[in-house]
Amino acid sequence: MSRRLRSITDPDALPRHPDNDRASAHIEFLRGALPPGEDVERVAAVFRLMGDPGRVRILATLLEAGEVCVHDLASVAGLSESSVSQALRLMRAHRVVETRRAGRVVFYRLGDNHVRMLLDLAITHAGHSSAVTAVSSPIDPTPQEPT
Numbered sequence: 001m002s003r004r005l006r007s008i009t010d011p012d013a014l015p016r017h018p019d020n021d022r023a024s025a026h027i028e029f030l031r032g033a034l035p036p037g038e039d040v041e042r043v044a045a046v047f048r049l050m051g052d053p054g055r056v057r058i059l060a061t062l063l064e065a066g067e068v069c070v071h072d073l074a075s076v077a078g079l080s081e082s083s084v085s086q087a088l089r090l091m092r093a094h095r096v097v098e099t100r101r102a103g104r105v106v107f108y109r110l111g112d113n114h115v116r117m118l119l120d121l122a123i124t125h126a127g128h129s130s131a132v133t134a135v136s137s138p139i140d141p142t143p144q145e146p147t
Contacts, residue, residue: 050119058084062110069108
């Protein structure tokens with residue numbers, strides 16, 4: 001979280017009423033607290049990488065096991081080695097995973113502690129989000145309540 005967002009100590013200090021001149025100052029203050037556009041794009045790219053169930057299985061395996069080769073990742077994730085290699089290439093380009101070569105075998109691991117924390121928090125959050133039990137279709141983005 002940026003320092004500017006943490007510095008908001010009294011959200012009621014600037015009124016939000018549309019008829020008040022200070023409301024526009026509040027909006028400008030909030031816009032100024034946003035991360036730079038390039039950072040927003042990078043964060044969105046990382047979340048897109050984590051938006052695929054197969055890639056999540058790959059990342060979760062790396063979270064638990066440390067270093068794993070493509071063959072083992074494919075077996076655990078239930079994907080072809082080609083699909084796993086393509087996913088790892090994308091994740092490596094975004095510095096989500098790193099490699100270590102041992103002869104002809106390449107081992108993959110999570111890029112750094114930030115990636116570990118983000119993945120661990122996402123998995124923990126998913127475990128606490130029992131209100132949404134069904135995956136929404138792309139046509140109907142409304143979460144479905146359990147029956």
